[in-house]
Amino acid sequence: MPPHHPPLSRLPRWGQDAVIASGYFALGSVLYSAGLHSLLGGEHIPMWTRYALLGVLCSLLLLRRRAPGLLLCVALVPLGVDAALGVTVPMLLAFGDTLYSATLYGSRRLSRAMVTLTAVGALAASVIALLLVPDWRIAVLAIVVYVPFVAIPVWWGTDIRWHRELTETERANAAQLARIAELDRDAAVAAERARMARDLHDVIAGHLSAIALQSEAALSTTDPKAARTVLTSVRENSVSALEEMRTMIGLLREHGTGEVTAPARLAGLSRLTESARASGMRLDVHTDLDPATPLPAAVDLTAYRIAQEALTNAVKHAPGAEATLTIRHADGVLTVEVTNELTGSAHAGESGTGLLSMRERAAAVGGTFAAGPGGRGWRVHAALPVPEVAA
Numbered sequence: 001m002p003p004h005h006p007p008l009s010r011l012p013r014w015g016q017d018a019v020i021a022s023g024y025f026a027l028g029s030v031l032y033s034a035g036l037h038s039l040l041g042g043e044h045i046p047m048w049t050r051y052a053l054l055g056v057l058c059s060l061l062l063l064r065r066r067a068p069g070l071l072l073c074v075a076l077v078p079l080g081v082d083a084a085l086g087v088t089v090p091m092l093l094a095f096g097d098t099l100y101s102a103t104l105y106g107s108r109r110l111s112r113a114m115v116t117l118t119a120v121g122a123l124a125a126s127v128i129a130l131l132l133v134p135d136w137r138i139a140v141l142a143i144v145v146y147v148p149f150v151a152i153p154v155w156w157g158t159d160i161r162w163h164r165e166l167t168e169t170e171r172a173n174a175a176q177l178a179r180i181a182e183l184d185r186d187a188a189v190a191a192e193r194a195r196m197a198r199d200l201h202d203v204i205a206g207h208l209s210a211i212a213l214q215s216e217a218a219l220s221t222t223d224p225k226a227a228r229t230v231l232t233s234v235r236e237n238s239v240s241a242l243e244e245m246r247t248m249i250g251l252l253r254e255h256g257t258g259e260v261t262a263p264a265r266l267a268g269l270s271r272l273t274e275s276a277r278a279s280g281m282r283l284d285v286h287t288d289l290d291p292a293t294p295l296p297a298a299v300d301l302t303a304y305r306i307a308q309e310a311l312t313n314a315v316k317h318a319p320g321a322e323a324t325l326t327i328r329h330a331d332g333v334l335t336v337e338v339t340n341e342l343t344g345s346a347h348a349g350e351s352g353t354g355l356l357s358m359r360e361r362a363a364a365v366g367g368t369f370a371a372g373p374g375g376r377g378w379r380v381h382a383a384l385p386v387p388e389v390a391a
Contacts, residue, residue: 013065021061024097028054028090038088045085053078057094064101069110072102096153103157111161118154122147194360197353210237210275210312233278236271265300266327267291272308273325279315281340287327295334299384302361303327303336306369309354310338310380318343318378334384341377358382 011019032050057078063071075098082091103114126147211234218230266289276283289295295303307325314323323340355371358380362369367384374381 014062017062017064020064020097021058024061024090024094025054025058028058028094031090032088036089038086049085050082050088050090053082054090054094057091057098061094061097061101064097065105068098068102068104068106072098072106092149096149099150100153100157103154104161111158114154115158118150122150208237208241210234210279210315211241230278233275237275265297266295266304266307269304269307269327272304272311276311276315276323280320281311281315281318282320282322283311284322284324285326286324289327289329293329295329296387298365299334299386302365302367302384303334303382305361306336306358306380306382307338309358310336313354313380314338314340314378321377329386332386332388334386336380336382336384338380339374339377342373 029051032047032054057075060071060075060078075095079091079095082088099114099118103111106114215230215234218227218234221227221230269285269287273283273285294300307327311323311325314321318340321341321343323338326335326337326339328335358371359369362382362384365384367382369382371378371380373379
């Protein structure tokens, strides 16, 4: 159901001001015609003078939104003339709207000053009434009647303005929160895409690279036994790639919040080394890991993926070369290091997705990563902190 809007709010602002000004003039005319306009004398004043003053003041109300400060200053002139001739209710009603407009539509400084000006004006008018009116009882009665004409519009305008500013502030805060939530969602999506790209590269590309290199070796060898060994490794890599891809797809379909990656650990390091050797690499492995001391899952997985990617790069860029894989755990740090000789076809300065992926994985667990020429070959080094397990 569409929201209901009052008919006046459907008009443009100048139209609303014209209707309000006309309403005050119509109300004042009724009071003048009924003789309910006088507060402090002035009955001998011709009525056309009263209508003229009211018309001038109501015409000035067309400025109530566009120039409320100017309206307030200029409106004092007809009000002062009316007060000199004898204060009337229609003029006070119309002037009350100028106070209301200055408080609600004026600048913040003017709105705040209206409270002080109203208090000072009411006090001054009270003192003048007590001094000029012979009968103090009539003076007090005039004060009681006059003060609400001045105080109520200012109080009402202040209250409405406060609620409007509060609503605008809440709306701005809601918009900012929505923008922050949108940025957080974008960042989360970007981070998830980067993580999925890293996992696809490490999990699938590593196996496919090994399969491509090993199948090439199988095609070039004439030794049936060596060819069978290579093809066995090709099958193992194919099955591993298929299993890990199924695991990743299953995690994605389950909308899991954990890391979208296959459950690989250093306990399965032998498959990596056998695959690298089947590709023709002469690989030495040195590790001092204690099977009885489990590593945190994140550190274990990161170390495995870094070793996997480093060996894959070594096989790809230095086929048939000597390489060394060293994994040590000491002083709360797990160190993974892969060094290999540089052959004539190696690209020592190459930097691509693999190095970026290894660096991101090490940083994700608070570790450090470095890769570059070292000694007589290429060196990949990762230091991963291992949190102490509370007893």
